[in-house]
Amino acid sequence: MSRHAFEERFFRIARWVSIVFFVCLTGFPLLVMLGLSFRPVSSLLNEPGRLLPRLSEIDLGGYTRILSGREDGGFGFAGFIGNSAYIAGVTAVLSLTFGIFAAYAAARLRYRGASFVNASILMVYLFPPLVFAVPLFVMFTRLGMRPSFTAVIIIYFAYTLPLALYMLRNYFSSVPVDIEEAARIDGASRLGVIRHVIVPLSAPAIATVGIYVFMSAWDEFLFALLFLVEDRDSWTVALGINQLEANVGTPTTVLMAGCVVITIPVVVAFSLAQRFLTEGLTSGSVKD
Amino acid sequence: MTTTTQAPPGSGRPGGATPRGGRRDRKxxxxxxxxxxxxxxxxxxxxxxxAVLVVLPVLWNVTISLQSLRLIELRNFTPFGFLQAELGFDNFRLVTGQREFWSTVGRTVVYALAGTVLSLLLGLWAALAMRRPFRGRTAVKALLLVPYVLPVVAAAFVWRTMLSPQYGIVNAWGQDWFGWTRVDFFGQQSIDLPLVGTVPLAFSTVIAFEAWRYFPFAFIFIYARLQAVPKHLYEAATIDGATISQQFRHVTFPALRGVLAVLFLLRFIWNFNDFTNIYLLTGGGAGTRVISIEIYEWLIGRSNPGAAAALSLILAAVMLVVLTVYVRWQARRDQT
Incomplete structure (x- = not known):
């Protein structure tokens, strides 16, 4: 067999083997999570090698126990979901509002220092988060803002704003300038242009960036741990899963139900935003 | 410090706008x-x-690191208190004098390097396998992004459960099918494997998790870059009689070099700074303690913000050294 024919055959097979491998690599943990969330914990201990639950033992008890309040014998996860939704929602609104303003300036306006601003937007992400975490912890402790949602929201806002700015700026630059100039000639102010031209034309991008910011705040762990851990009523979902496992002794299958619950919004949001998100993130890197 | 850090990718000039408003010679x-x-x-x-939440804290971190500061003393703390306080390098001496200090630094570098290389290789492999269309590719592509978008607490908890020595499915299957004795992947410092010798078990498992969690990130970028390689290059290579592996070496890989270099840099920085993954998987036990975990220990466990601040500056400094070496090496290679 020639090298050519050998390679043809080898890579045709290798390709399918690889695809199956990657499907297993990513799908298997997902199946474990889903499977366990529907089983009672006794079933897990009896049959640890079973991937999917038997039809007869399917049990929604994990979901009701994790979600219901502590006074009803549950673990109060509904409260954590409320906390996380509030924190992530406020963060997204703040980040988008100020991100839109700044991105418009960065994409369209001429001013001294523009190249510096553009070059340093993403610099924040190169610093170790712990370099900010220590002084912020000292500062907010001193101000008596621990535990407090405000402290966490402020930090998330500052930390998600640069990426929001960067992604929005890339999109705003692609909106044709002609439309804007037409609106200006018709007497619109610059703010009017942002409100009535840029924002409506970029609605999908803005929604996507909003979802992205929401998801990062929903998922964040380090700052939640530093600022909210003392007060169980202020736990976010991420903190909730970790603390319930580490300190409260919650049955594994019940916690799995919690994991499924916090994953669902992320999956929904991501499938809504996926197209733009992958394109928006990678578009700059494809051009040489 | 900011001046020597690499500019992030794609931070070029905005479309259309000139970089500077008004030239100096013209009003x-x-x-x-x-x-x-x-x-x-x-x-x-x-x-x-x-400025308030990023630049100021970094500067403030320097002043905190030079003071002796305990968490209980925070009540009297003021941002400018360092002007009167006794300043010194005691905190730096304290954290670098720990018996495990250098092994922690080394471990952090290995963790970042190994996790980065593995996730890039997995991402490259996945992108190459998925490059030509097949039925269901969109669905598989979405599935491959799962490790990256899954909330980190959920991902870590699923891994801990799967690999648990008592009720983990991996141990159960390993026992039933291969007859191995149950292994505590996240609690056992090292394991003796036939042929390989002694392997740091918990540390390797944590790196595997890191590679698994971040390969989709590399995959997205490499996949996008692959779609942009002009088709005629492959046609020309085929006419010249190049085999598939030769096409990869001479057409695909050169096209990917830029994106791979950027991905390596970004992932290295982020993995180097990582706290959450290790904290959630092992809490820093069983030989997985990296600098970030140590900083957290100083801050919370030992209530010593001064030492934590000093160590966080050392973390940034070590990263800077490694990055400088890398950038120099890249620059020299690009020249030749």
Whole structure:
């Protein structure tokens, strides 16, 4: 067999083997999570090698126990979901509002220092988060803002704003300038242009960036741990899963139900935003 | 410190706008000045937030690291207290004098390097396998992004459960099918494997998790870059009689070099700084303690913000050294 024919055959097979491998690599943990969330914990201990639950033992008890309040014998996860939704929602609104303003300036306006601003937007992400975490912890402790949602929201806002700015700026630059100039000639102010031209034309991008910011705040762990851990009523979902496992002794299958619950919004949001998100993130890197 | 750090990718000039308003030799027109003033107004909140919550804390971190500061003393703490306080390098001596200090630094570098290389290789492999269309590719592509978008607490908890020595499915299957004795992947420092010898078990498992969690990130970028390689290059290579592996070596890989270098840099920095993954998987036990975990220990466990601040500066410094070496090496390679 020639090298050519050998390679043809080898890579045709290798390709399918690889695809199956990657499907297993990513799908298997997902199946474990889903499977366990529907089983009672006794079933897990009896049959640890079973991937999917038997039809007869399917049990929604994990979901009701994790979600219901502590006074009803549950673990109060509904409260954590409320906390996380509030924190992530406020963060997204703040980040988008100020991100839109700044991105418009960065994409369209001429001013001294523009190249510096553009070059340093993403610099924040190169610093170790712990370099900010220590002084912020000292500062907010001193101000008596621990535990407090405000402290966490402020930090998330500052930390998600640069990426929001960067992604929005890339999109705003692609909106044709002609439309804007037409609106200006018709007497619109610059703010009017942002409100009535840029924002409506970029609605999908803005929604996507909003979802992205929401998801990062929903998922964040380090700052939640530093600022909210003392007060169980202020736990976010991420903190909730970790603390319930580490300190409260919650049955594994019940916690799995919690994991499924916090994953669902992320999956929904991501499938809504996926197209733009992958394109928006990678578009700059494809051009040489 | 900021001046020597690499500019992030894609942070080029905005489309259309000139980099600087008004040249010095010509007086800017009033409308130009109005435009600039409006721009500053729009940017103000973003600049303020960055200054107060990013730049200021970094500077403040330096002053904290030079003071002796205990958590209980925070009540009397003021941002400018360091002007009167006794300053010194005691905190630096304290954290670098720990018996495990150098092995922690080394472990952090290995963790970042191994996790980065593995996730890039997995991402490259996946992108190559998925490059040509097949039925269901969109669905598989979405599935491959799962490790990256899954909330980290959920991902870590699923791994801990799967690999648990008592009720983990991996151990159960390993026992039933291969007859191995149950292994505590996240609690056992090292394991003796036939042929390989002694392997740091918990540390390797944590790196595997890191590679698994971040390969989709590399995959997205490499996949996008692959789609942009001009088809005619492959046609020409085929006509010249190049085999598939030769096409990869001479057409695909050169096209990917740029994106791979950027991905390596970004992932290395982020993995180097990582706290969450290790904290959630092992809490820093069983030989997985990296600098970030140690900083957290100083801050919370030992209530010593001064030492934590000193160590966080060392973390940034070590990263800077490694990055400088890398950038120099890249630059030299690009020259030859």
């Amino acid at each position: 800017p027109s009033p409308s130009r000045r109005r435009e600039a003033r409006f721009a500053y107004l729009l940017l103000l909140p973003a600049i303020l937030a960055t």
